[in-house]
Amino acid sequence: MAGGRGETLILQEKKSLNWGWPLAQLRKAIKNSIVILAMLVIWEAAPRAGLVNTTFLPPVTEVAAAWWQLLLSGDLAEHMGASLARSMGGFLLAILISIPLGLAIGWWKPVSEYLNPLLELMRNTAALAILPVFILLLGLGETSKVAIVLYACLFPLLLNTISGVKNVDPLLIKSARSMGLSPVSLFRKVIIPASLPTIFVGIRQAGASSILVLVAAEMVGATSGLGYLIQYSQFSFLIPQMYAGIITISVIGVILNFLLVNLEKRLTGWKQSYRE
Template sequence: MTSTAEAPVAAPAGRTAAAPSRKASRRGLAKAGVLLRRTVALAAFLAVWELAPRAGLVDRIFLPPVSEIAPALWDLAGSGRLWQDAEASLVRSLSGFGLSIAVAVPLGLLIGWYRPVAELLNPLLELFRNTAAIALLPVFVLILGIGETSKVAIVLYACTWPILLNTISAVGTVDPTLVKSARSLGLSAPRIFQKVILPAAVPTVFTGIRLAGATAVLVVIVAEMVGAKEGLGFLINSSQQNFAIDDMYAGIIAISALGLLFNHLLVLVERRFTRWRAPVR
């Protein structure tokens, strides 16, 4: 007696081998599309910058084309001056930025978790959070001098506020259901803080840290313009005073590249500490 059931048809070997290659090609095309979308705006901006001075839409003396600024940037890098100034600015900004994290994150967690501390310090925080760091730069210079201490201190002051305020907000906006669930399981207050509050607060804290990273670069540039013998801010200011316009724009481009690199590193660190989060599509 013959069976009426048909044997399953085996898929051709070539078809199974082609499936992974198709997926890989699709992923490659997707990455290429993302890269294209991210660079098209920058390419358009550089094209406008190159063509506007050549077409006479802006004064070429005050806004040279990009093709004329690139050699100046190369010459500054080749002479070593660009690296020396970038190193000075980076050391100042990183010093103040690191100190602000060490001060603002623990203080923000304390204020957000303990209501008596928040009630005690909130009036003082409201007073100083609305005072621009640049407005206090002359005060820092008068008290701490024109050396490195005043520049690191002004960066520390400016970076503290975005980190502190975001940390306080992160602790205050934790889902109360999570805290109640942890208490119902018999966890003590320190354990709730460690297992519930801290993980939930990390993304918002890193938002403040990234804002502070951008602030650190901007504030140190302004401080170097006021009084410094080296640094990217000093390079831009001295080039403007000596009418070396190409060098001035080269310094500005270097600052932009430094800020992008700084932000990218912070994004990588944030991903490292928030791997438990579901990816947002």
């Protein structure tokens, strides 16, 4: 009898745990989104109550209807695809260039001494400030837009990678050397894993820059993309479509950040377990 009661209690505890996890997640989702929902309610109510001019700030339901029409017509997918291709192209190129270069600068002093002066000069030059130079040299086509995204993503990635390498705990390095690790093994098994959390900070910053800078570039010279859609809608006085484009950019940024955070958790599981 005692054994049967024990099994019953265990089953009841398992059921409560199975139900408890989704409820906890639901409560967390509601808590995280309550401010956004409140903002949407205010956005809907303010124009309808006459607090703001509906011409310049239409209710959120009208913006949602415009977004849906753009989606059905295929215009939104076309512009979004063009922007994503450009931003992801520059972003991935920046990762391929910046991370190996940052690891080299952070770990090998001669490389740092040669390249640091150039980096200090270029890091203080805003990407949009030299956009005209990219357009003059590369034209108004896709190359100039990918290049400006590459430039904007380069320095957040590079500087965070350098910082990650230089701030590795010296005790880890001493312990690894005392165990007889070769320089190559030390770099591969200690320096790179210990630098990953800081590198991912740079990756997330670069991901945000890849979208923001591209939108500004598309407003200057493009015939497609979300930046072009926003500016064209503004000039044509299609205000709901303009807000629909802005919201699309925000959603893309949130999704990209969510994917990068989850990738970081997978690659730095040791850090998460240490925190727990």
